[in-house]
Amino acid sequence: MTDDRNNLSVEFDRLLTERGVSPRFHEFQRLIPHRVRDILLVASLYDSYVFEEEGRLYEGILSEYVDLNLSNAPNLVRAPSGKRGLEMAAGERHFDLIIVTRSLGDMDALTFAVRLREAGITTPLVLLTYDNRELGEVQSREELSLFEWVFVWQGDFRILIAIIKLLEDRLNVEHDTRALGVQSIIVIEDNAAFYSSFLPLIYTEVIRHHQHLISDSVNTAHRLLRMRARPKILLCTNYEEAMRYYRSYEDCILGIISDVEFPREGKRDRQAGLRFAREVKASHLDVPILLNSDNPDHEREARRLQVSFLYKSSPLFMHELTRFIVQHFAFGDFVFRAPDGRAVGRAADLRALEEQLAIIPDEILKHHAERNHFSYWLKARTEFYLADKLRPQRVTDYKDLGELRQHLLNSLRTFRRERELGLISDFDPRTFVAEASFSRIGGGSLGGKARGLAFMAGLLNNFDLRHKFENVEITVPPAVVLGTDIFEEFMDNNDLSDFAIQVED
Known part of the structure; x- marks a missing residue:
């Protein structure tokens, strides 16, 4: 039984990957395996005061994480001297990053770095200098190689966020690039x-x-x-x-x-x-x-x-x-341009891109296709599966531009339709695919019947069962389902809740 389940799981993953679903919904979960969660800031009392006075350091970090919709703001722990910093770094608590200022009162940052490494502590270490004068004093020192980077504090607490994300990016780039x-x-x-x-x-x-x-x-x-x-x-x-x-x-x-x-x-x-x-x-x-x-x-x-x-x-x-x-x-709309640079069309999403591709002149289609602009724009939107499918193609791979245009349109339509299959999407009239979508309006539970239909839709798509039997097509009709929150709101707004409870029919 265990072997059968394992084989089924492997087959499930294979089918998902072939359909372009796994990169969107499974591989994304595995991204960023290394995160900076605990930071040790080793700074003199004066430097700590400067950070708080000029930038309200930790308050600013938390606020920026919220504003940028980032999750898991790291914990920031302070050490007021080099000696205390070394003790904390060697203690039971694990730190993902150590940030140290130039002068620590009882030792300088370079001495701290040497003693940290001599103690066998390999935690990434960043030097934060207060101004260009302090930077100039350490730039020629051999011990500077013990630091990952050197930064200059300029009164902007966002520099801490840049340091955190910079380290996370370096730690995760190999895994995330190969994975997705x-x-x-x-x-x-x-x-x-x-x-x-x-x-x-x-x-x-x-x-x-x-x-x-x-x-x-x-x-x-x-x-x-x-x-x-x-x-x-x-x-x-x-x-x-x-x-x-x-x-x-x-x-x-x-x-x-x-x-x-x-x-x-x-x-x-x-x-x-x-x-x-x-x-x-x-x-x-x-x-x-x-x-x-x-x-x-x-x-x-x-x-x-x-x-x-x-x-x-x-x-x-x-x-x-x-x-x-x-x-x-490619962070903005896709702007269709003539070879002379004139903007002749614009697409903000996949549906708009599909609509524009159907009407743009051949010369503009060729101009963008020859430069891989379509796949480049898609990659910026994390549509890696579709982008990778389009990029290897060249204009010369097609007998004419009409065939190229049709290939692009078919690829977009198929992708937009199949990314909806087997999933419960949030209803949006701009992106709704009438022939394939199973969408919901509102929160709360789906209800028993809708949940059963959604479950069957997922099975049919994920295991490619729709065409498994010859001359038979198994489908779940496209649907828009009202969540129970919407139903309850309707009942309350129309004073039907008591009636529904009391009615005997």
Whole structure:
């Protein structure tokens, strides 16, 4: 009996994967296996006061987690001295991250790091300096290699959220990319003060736009699961580290934001970013790249490579960076453009994309298909199954553009229909698929009859039983079910509750 159940489970998973359901509803649950839940902040009493006075540190973290709809805000435990920090790190309580400030009163941060590692404690360690002066004092020290990263406090508590998410992204990128094809953004910058200023912005924008993109979900549960597939941000401080990430995950790179001058082969290379951009463009022409520098020569080189460019000292840098992220990382609507750049159509969701694909001119269809824009946009929305199905196809694989158009339309229709099969979706007139949906309006229980129909619909779809018997098709009719909350509201609003209880018929 046990073997039969195991075989059934394996077959069930196989069928789900083949139908594109497993990546959406099962693999999403396995994402982000490593989370930062407990943080030890080792800081002098004065530094702790500065954090609280300027940023109301933990209150701000909790508030931001709520605003960004993030779950499981980590616990923050403080140690007022280096000695106490070492004792707590070696104690029974497990910490996922240790953040230490430059001066601890009884020792400096570098001494703390050395003693921590000598004690055999391997917990990730981040140095948070108070200003550029403190940063300059430690940059040339050999012990700096004991830290994962160095950040500069600039009065914005969101820097703590960026540090937490940065570590989680690094710990989970291998698993999540291999499991589901989660996308990554490579950020190359070796100036700690500079990446300390813009990383909080990048994380905030990526999380907020990702939440907007996944609104086209089957139901609330699946929307929350898809939040786990937020693009990773991989901070690199030298050429070799960035290239290692790129080669490892090149088919899942959403985009690249890079300085131009940074270390390569142990020495500062004034054109490292340009070299990196050429390498990327040679293998993946469609990956968006933003280079930033204050050297006009670098801007000219960037234009020759057909990559975007920003001046680092520009007062509009943050604004333009946000604009680049939204436009080039497919976080907005899909904008259909003519080869000359004119916008001729727009799609906010899969249904709108399907509608536009049916009417756009051939030249615009070809323009986007040749550049993998459709699969790129779908991946940004965590529709990995459909994106991976479309990306290997080339325009030349079809006899004409009419055949390409029909393939895209059929793929979208089939995907939209089959993602509804066997599931109870939240009713939305914009996404409702009349021939396939089993939707609910309102909360509460479904009721016995509707629950039984939903259960049968799930069995038929998940085990591919609809066409199992020759010349027989087994289906559950599409339905919209009112939850018991709606029924009870109707009864109360119409004063029918007492009547229903008392009536004898």
